[in-house]
Amino acid sequence: MVDDSQKSSVRQVHSDTRFPQRKNLSKDTSAPVLEPTSTDKLISGIWRQIFSPVQLSRFSSVMEPSIDMRTGVSGEVFRAINTLCLKYYNQCQSSRALEMIVQAYWIECYEARIAVLRLENPNLSAMEVRMMGLKEACAVLNWKEKDLRNRIAIWRGYKEIKDAGGWASLIFASAGVYRFCKYRTGFGEGLSTRLRHIRSSLEVAADTLHPEWRDLLQVIGQRESRQYHGHPHEWVTLTGSPAVPLSSSYEHLQLPDGFQYRFIDECVLDTSAFGTDDPRRVPELDPDVCLVCKENQSDQIEKNQCSCFPTLFGSVPNPVPVQLFHTSSGKNNGVIARSNFDRGTAIGEFTGLITKGIEGVDVMLGGTRTRTYQIFQGQMGNFTRFINHSCRPNSQFQRFYWRGKEHIIVVSRGVTAGSEITVDYSDHYWKQLSKTCLCGEPCCRFRERR
Numbered sequence: 001m002v003d004d005s006q007k008s009s010v011r012q013v014h015s016d017t018r019f020p021q022r023k024n025l026s027k028d029t030s031a032p033v034l035e036p037t038s039t040d041k042l043i044s045g046i047w048r049q050i051f052s053p054v055q056l057s058r059f060s061s062v063m064e065p066s067i068d069m070r071t072g073v074s075g076e077v078f079r080a081i082n083t084l085c086l087k088y089y090n091q092c093q094s095s096r097a098l099e100m101i102v103q104a105y106w107i108e109c110y111e112a113r114i115a116v117l118r119l120e121n122p123n124l125s126a127m128e129v130r131m132m133g134l135k136e137a138c139a140v141l142n143w144k145e146k147d148l149r150n151r152i153a154i155w156r157g158y159k160e161i162k163d164a165g166g167w168a169s170l171i172f173a174s175a176g177v178y179r180f181c182k183y184r185t186g187f188g189e190g191l192s193t194r195l196r197h198i199r200s201s202l203e204v205a206a207d208t209l210h211p212e213w214r215d216l217l218q219v220i221g222q223r224e225s226r227q228y229h230g231h232p233h234e235w236v237t238l239t240g241s242p243a244v245p246l247s248s249s250y251e252h253l254q255l256p257d258g259f260q261y262r263f264i265d266e267c268v269l270d271t272s273a274f275g276t277d278d279p280r281r282v283p284e285l286d287p288d289v290c291l292v293c294k295e296n297q298s299d300q301i302e303k304n305q306c307s308c309f310p311t312l313f314g315s316v317p318n319p320v321p322v323q324l325f326h327t328s329s330g331k332n333n334g335v336i337a338r339s340n341f342d343r344g345t346a347i348g349e350f351t352g353l354i355t356k357g358i359e360g361v362d363v364m365l366g367g368t369r370t371r372t373y374q375i376f377q378g379q380m381g382n383f384t385r386f387i388n389h390s391c392r393p394n395s396q397f398q399r400f401y402w403r404g405k406e407h408i409i410v411v412s413r414g415v416t417a418g419s420e421i422t423v424d425y426s427d428h429y430w431k432q433l434s435k436t437c438l439c440g441e442p443c444c445r446f447r448e449r450r
């Protein structure tokens with residue numbers, strides 16, 4: 001509960017007791033939402049796969065050094081890429097990525113081979129040269145020319161996706177990418193612009209969550225080194241340009257030691273303030289029973305029956321599909337959702353140092369009237385530290401009791417992929433802040449400040 005008797009200099013953020021109601025599908029009478037386009041589905045599939053625990057198996061053998069198209073594609077080199085293509089055609093899911101890499105690269109080799117054949121056969125028409133190239137390929141692939149031409153149309157799609165969104169966009173595209181490229185309904189300027197915009201953000205997520213993904217490119221002899229190291233949120237993503245280190249986005253503050261931040265998944269208890277007695281523990285609560293659903297709570301996944309917030313409590317944790325991004329509205333950094341969060345679902349826990357007695361800086365106030373504590377995110381915490389305020393927020397802070405302990409979590413009120421995650425910091429917080437609100441909402445309460 002929030003204790004208003006706290007010193008007024010504390011910029012405290014409040015949490016709510018009411019959970020946003022989850023949507024009751026049968027009773028939902030709200031206006032119909034636009035159906036996602038095939039491009040939306042392709043992009044959401046890429047993000048879903050990147051934030052999933054998918055294991056990209058290490059690739060042990062590398063491409064024959066003889067398949068190098070940089071010096072022009074001779075008949076021998078072209079035969080080699082065709083053999084490789086055959087090897088990876090229709091493999092199992094873990095090799096799907098390899099198959100698509102080889103096929104997108106095949107298109108590049110094919111175009112380069114056509115260029116060579118054109119030079120060698122100046123008397124042949126463009127069409128005849130293409131037929132010659134197709135014949136060469138079919139001799140190795142043992143396919144009919146018509147079948148190869150149909151497949152080329154799909155492989156061209158893979159190459160277009162790769163050219164705009166980078167290899168990560170193709171490698172993490174889910175099974176739907178085949179149909180997407182086969183029917184080509186989503187291709188056009190819109191697709192490449194959208195992929196170009198998220199290219200570096202995809203690479204931040206892929207490099208930090210699947211550090212070995214670039215090894216797959218060895219199948220076509222490319223050795224790419226990882227660009228983004230460390231924690232996924234140590235990078236601030238930008239639309240259409242490379243992400244920048246988090247610390248560099250606070251250089252304007254001219255902090256003596258620069259911006260230092262430790263990412264933690266769980267709160268850390270300040271033992272100098274509380275000893276080993278965690279103030280979040282509520283002795284009156286039964287640690288085995290959920291206050292909300294009355295079901296059994298257990299840290300042993302097979303025994304747990306509480307599914308109030310399964311992404312946070314009582315299940316295997318997965319990376320949260322959010323990234324830090326540079327806002328264009330002057331708020332510096334913010335948090336962007338990379339997937340939809342349905343109303344009533346948890347986005348993350350507000351983690352930081354559990355302490356007391358901090359003044360003059362942002363803190364989250366927790367506890368009961370008789371025993372309060374603060375969660376301080378000044379030196380450590382998680383992405384919730386970067387969530388901005390909006391007077392019309394799409395999320396809110398909530399208290400939730402897990403195993404007899406209070407946790408402050410961020411719960412969605414309905415967040416769509418690609419939008420900024422926002423909460424209402426409360427009137428009390430803004431009273432202490434001599435800034436103007438930049439949320440841009442017509443209902444903004446703190447636009448004009450005295």
Ligand SMILES: C[S@@+](CC[C@H](N)C(=O)[O-])C[C@H]1O[C@@H](n2cnc3c(N)ncnc32)[C@H](O)[C@@H]1O
Nearest residue numbers: 331332333385386387388389390436437438439
């Ligand atoms: C918890 S931080 C949020 C992350 C912050 N934008 C950053 O880059 O580190 C809170 C601070 O962000 C800024 N902020 C958040 N929401 C804002 C808003 N709607 N308008 C103006 N500034 C905002 C204020 O400076 C506020 O004190």
